[in-house]
Amino acid sequence: xxxxxxxxxxxxxxxxxxxxxxxxxxxxxxxxxxxxxxxxxxxxxxxxxxxxxxxxxxxxxxxxxxxxxxxxxxxxxxxxxxxxxxxxxxxxxxxxxxxxxxxxxxxxxxxxxxxxxxxxxxxxxxxxxxxx
Numbered sequence: 001x002x003x004x005x006x007x008x009x010x011x012x013x014x015x016x017x018x019x020x021x022x023x024x025x026x027x028x029x030x031x032x033x034x035x036x037x038x039x040x041x042x043x044x045x046x047x048x049x050x051x052x053x054x055x056x057x058x059x060x061x062x063x064x065x066x067x068x069x070x071x072x073x074x075x076x077x078x079x080x081x082x083x084x085x086x087x088x089x090x091x092x093x094x095x096x097x098x099x100x101x102x103x104x105x106x107x108x109x110x111x112x113x114x115x116x117x118x119x120x121x122x123x124x125x126x127x128x129x130x131x132x
Contacts, residue, residue, distance in 0.1 A: 022080075023053035024109040026116070031088075033120030038096050042070075044089040047116050051078045051109075058108045062086055065102040068095060069118065073105070088118050096124035 031045040051057040056077040064071050068091050074084030088103045100119040106112060 020055040021053045022051055022055045022057035022078075022107070022109045024057055024105075024107055024111065024114065025050050025052050026114065029114070030117045030119070033090070033118065035121045035123060036092060038092045038094070038122050038125045040092055042089050042091045042093075043120070044087055045118060047086045047088070047103075048083055049078075049086070050083045051080055053110065054080050055108075056080070057084070059084070059086075060106045060108065062106070063104050064088070065104075068099075069101045069103065071103050086116060088116065090118055090120070092122045096122045098122075 026047055026049045028047065031047070033043050033045070036043055056079055058077050059073050059075070062071040062073045070089045070091075072087040072089075074086075078084040086103065086105055088101075090099065090101060098119070098121045100117060103116045103118070105114045105116065107114075
């Protein structure tokens with residue numbers, strides 16, 4: 001009888017603990033800067049998300065698809081019901097033309113890897129005629 005009670009309590013605690021999950025929900029997963037000027041330099045957008053789960057959400061890391069894109073993100077655990085952010089900055093200098101870059105978010109959420117995208121079209125800076 002004691003063994004049955006012990007295993008029943010253990011199973012109940014295990015099911016409660018395993019039911020604790022973080023869920024990350026982004027408002028949007030893509031952002032288009034539209035047409036931007038090369039001379040504008042770095043442009044930034046912020047992707048907001050909410051932890052709709054019942055356990056703290058931890059962003060383990062964020063990586064960009066190239067060196068022209070720099071990510072930043074919420075470093076502290078995000079409590080259930082709270083919001084966080086992932087920022088993506090794109091450096092337009094010497095990069096005229098259309099672009100589409102990805103930012104990969106890794107976390108402890110039920111969907112552990114999410115890819116965000118930024119896009120736009122960089123118009124080249126005007127050429128300056130030299131005096132020869």
